[in-house]
Amino acid sequence: MEIIRSNAGVxxxxxxxxxxLTVLGYLGALVVGIVVAIFRVSPIAPLRxxxxxxxxxxxxxxxxSLLILVAFGLPDAGLLLPLFWCGVVSLIASGSAFVCExxxxxxxxxxxxxxxxxxxxxxxxxxxLRLVILPxxxxxxxxxLVNVLIGTLIGSSLCSAIxxxxxxxxxxxxxxxxxxxxLLFLVSGVAYLVMxxxxxxxxxxxxxxVARSSHQRRQVQA
Amino acid sequence: xxxxxxxxxxFDEPGPRGRRTIALATVAVALLIIALVIVxxxxxxxxxxxxxxxxxxxxxxxxxTYMAYGIVxxxxxxxxxxxxxxxxxxxxxLGRLTRQPLVHAVCVGWVEFFRSIPMLLVVxxxxxxxxxxxxxxxxxxxxxxxxxxxxSATTAEVFRAGxxxxxxxxxxxxxxxxxxARMTMALVVLPxxxxxxxxxxxxxxxxxxxxxxxxxxxxxxxxxxxxxxLTSYTHYLLQTYTIxxxxxxxxxxxxxxxxxxxxxxxxxxxxxxxxxxxxxxxxTMA
Numbered sequence: 480m481e482i483i484r485s486n487a488g489v490x491x492x493x494x495x496x497x498x499x500l501t502v503l504g505y506l507g508a509l510v511v512g513i514v515v516a517i518f519r520v521s522p523i524a525p526l527r528x529x530x531x532x533x534x535x536x537x538x539x540x541x542x543x544s545l546l547i548l549v550a551f552g553l554p555d556a557g558l559l560l561p562l563f564w565c566g567v568v569s570l571i572a573s574g575s576a577f578v579c580e581x582x583x584x585x586x587x588x589x590x591x592x593x594x595x596x597x598x599x600x601x602x603x604x605x606x607x608l609r610l611v612i613l614p615x616x617x618x619x620x621x622x623x624l625v626n627v628l629i630g631t632l633i634g635s636s637l638c639s640a641i642x643x644x645x646x647x648x649x650x651x652x653x654x655x656x657x658x659x660x661x662l663l664f665l666v667s668g669v670a671y672l673v674m675x676x677x678x679x680x681x682x683x684x685x686x687x688x689v690a691r692s693s694h695q696r697r698q699v700q701a
Numbered sequence: 702x703x704x705x706x707x708x709x710x711x712f713d714e715p716g717p718r719g720r721r722t723i724a725l726a727t728v729a730v731a732l733l734i735i736a737l738v739i740v741x742x743x744x745x746x747x748x749x750x751x752x753x754x755x756x757x758x759x760x761x762x763x764x765x766t767y768m769a770y771g772i773v774x775x776x777x778x779x780x781x782x783x784x785x786x787x788x789x790x791x792x793x794x795l796g797r798l799t800r801q802p803l804v805h806a807v808c809v810g811w812v813e814f815f816r817s818i819p820m821l822l823v824v825x826x827x828x829x830x831x832x833x834x835x836x837x838x839x840x841x842x843x844x845x846x847x848x849x850x851x852x853s854a855t856t857a858e859v860f861r862a863g864x865x866x867x868x869x870x871x872x873x874x875x876x877x878x879x880x881x882a883r884m885t886m887a888l889v890v891l892p893x894x895x896x897x898x899x900x901x902x903x904x905x906x907x908x909x910x911x912x913x914x915x916x917x918x919x920x921x922x923x924x925x926x927x928x929x930x931l932t933s934y935t936h937y938l939l940q941t942y943t944i945x946x947x948x949x950x951x952x953x954x955x956x957x958x959x960x961x962x963x964x965x966x967x968x969x970x971x972x973x974x975x976x977x978x979x980x981x982x983x984x985t986m987a
Contacts, residue, residue: 520707522715522723526728539953541911544925544946551932552942557748585705594710604711612710629817636819640918651825660830668818675817 482657483666493634493649494670496563500635500645501674504570505628511571512578519583537576543636545569547657550641559669566638566645570631578626618690625682631674634672646670728932755937759944762930771927772948778841778913778923782848783906790847790856795886795950797861808857815854823847824915848912856905864890864896896967903960907953924948 483490513584516605518530537545550565560568597611640646650667715723745751758764796808807857815823837845867890873887916923922930928945932938 487933492907522712522713522719525728525734527932529730529734535954536950539907539950539957540946541914541925541949543911543917544913544942544949547917547925547929548939548942548946551938555748555939556745556750567898582706586710589710591710598713608711612729633817633819636821639821640915646826647822650822651829654825654829660826660833664826668822669882671818671822672814676813 480662482653482659486653487629489649489653490646490666492648493644493667494680495645496643496645497632497635497670498674499566500563500566500638500643501628501632502571503567504574504635507567507571508574508578508627508631509624511575513582515575515579516582516586519579520586531691532577534579537572538580540573542569542573543637543640546637546641562638562641562643565641566635566643570634570638573634574627577630578624581620581627582616582622584623585616588619589615592665614692618686621682621686621689625685628678628682632671632674632678710905740894741907750939755940758935758937758940767931768924768927768944769922771922774921774923774927775910775913775925777914778845778848778921779906779909781947782852782909782913785845786849786852786856786864786909787827787902787905791860793853793857794860798864805817812854812857813870815851816858818851820851820912820915821918823850824918829921840919840921841931843914844913844923847915848909851912852905852909853909856902857903859898860894863894863901866897900960900964900967903956903963907956907960910949910953910956952963 502562515530515533519534521527521530538563546565546569549560550562563586587664593611594607597607602610610648630661635645636647639651642648646667650663654663657663728765742751780798793808793812796804797812799805824843827838830910831837864883871889871893872885875889876882878889913923914925917925920926924945928941932941935941
């Protein structure tokens with residue numbers, strides 16, 4: 480326990496880095512993923528092609544392979560990013576492919592009749608999206624999007640392999656120094672467990688709330 | 702032209718004016734993409750990264766076989782991990798579904814634990830921590846055992862979803878024929894559940910293949926690790942890591958497509974009899 484107390488600063492720094500990587504990576508993935516999802520459903524063929532290639536590449540490339548390519552390969556082409564941002568960029572690229580697919584399959588769960596009815600009522604694109612499609616699509620998107628968050632958290636540990644001192648890296652460094660394996664791995668294991676289960680619980684709450692609010696809206700409109 | 706369902710949900714069939722706008726935008730976007738490709742190539746050329754020998758070094762027989770052995774190592778880790786992780790996952794799923802409280806609790810705990818912690822942490826535990834307690838395994842197992850542990854949890858969830866997706870009437874019918882709970886599971890529910898989860902097991906194989914890249918960390922000679930060693934000779938970092946990434950993408954893309962094909966075939970077979978099948982589970986990121 481003494482080791483934990485005397486290295487609390489280092490461990491907290493590691494934890495902060497993990498959280499920063501996760502939050503920045505996830506927020507970026509949400510934005511990019513939604514843009515790519517728009518690409519993939521747009522009526523413009525080359526945009527659709529770009530979206531498809533993007534998703535298939537980043538969904539299928541192992542995150543570690545991507546991290547190494549960004550951190551050690553791209554500098555050769557004159558793209559030298561700080562290591563931390565290499566991690567963020569890779570997490571965004573990988574996460575956004577999964578966000579895109581969650582958004583797209585969420586939209587696909589809405590039955591065609593709903594949007595046809597909306598258009599028949601003379602709703603514009605924005606109205607149709609805001610009042611008819613998204614309220615129904617959102618409920619089925621929450622769970623997969625929370626899974627992407629947990630995936631980003633767990634994936635952020637791989638940044639350790641390119642030398643970013645997040646919590647996994649710190650644990651490993653301290654273990655080399657003190658050889659207190661059980662304690663150290665327990666501490667960081669519990670940290671991940673708490674963060675992942677916390678995100679999962681948050682997702683559950685969010686899912687119920689989204690489901691309820693869209694249900695209420697339907698009742699009001701009925 | 703609108704073949705995708707999501708497109709038909711969002712957009713109406715375009716009129717003559719809409720079609721003209723779409724045609725213009727198509728040309729504009731195509732030009733933009735070409736411009737982007739030119740910028741990327743110019744950037745690469747400015748740093749002398751386009752020289753053919755840097756990209757085609759791996760076609761030399763020595764390098765090619767070296768990388769091919771890397772791919773063999775990747776398959777060896779992935780398939781062996783799958784052979785252990787899949788049955789293990791099935792047992793965990795069954796354990797989670799029993800009414801026996803102790804078995805249930807252990808299985809839930811195992812699944813939640815290994816689903817929530819990163820595989821790299823487990824790898825470090827096997828690599829750095831356990832040897833000092835006298836457990837020093839072969840490098841191969843230092844990679845494969847963490848793969849099995851972590852993927853047993855995710856596979857368990859795949860199996861559980863599959864078992865729960867089998868219609869309740871099936872087990873009710875089996876029980877009314879006088880089958881015991883065990884017989885019902887073994888003879889009626891599981892055979893159907895296994896067919897349901899087959900596509901998802903393939904996506905699980907994709908996760909395993911991705912996890913095998915951690916051979917880079919333990920120095921087990923799989924594709925990623927071989928790539929790293931190669932770069933220390935050639936110093937063609939960008940080229941080697943790009944090629945390695947593309948090989949992974951092609952392998953995983955093939956597996957994902959096969960999963961999608963099995964999924965759509967399964968859906969067609971059971972159309973009529975069941976409304977919607979379980980969605981194809983997303984692969985994990987790492």
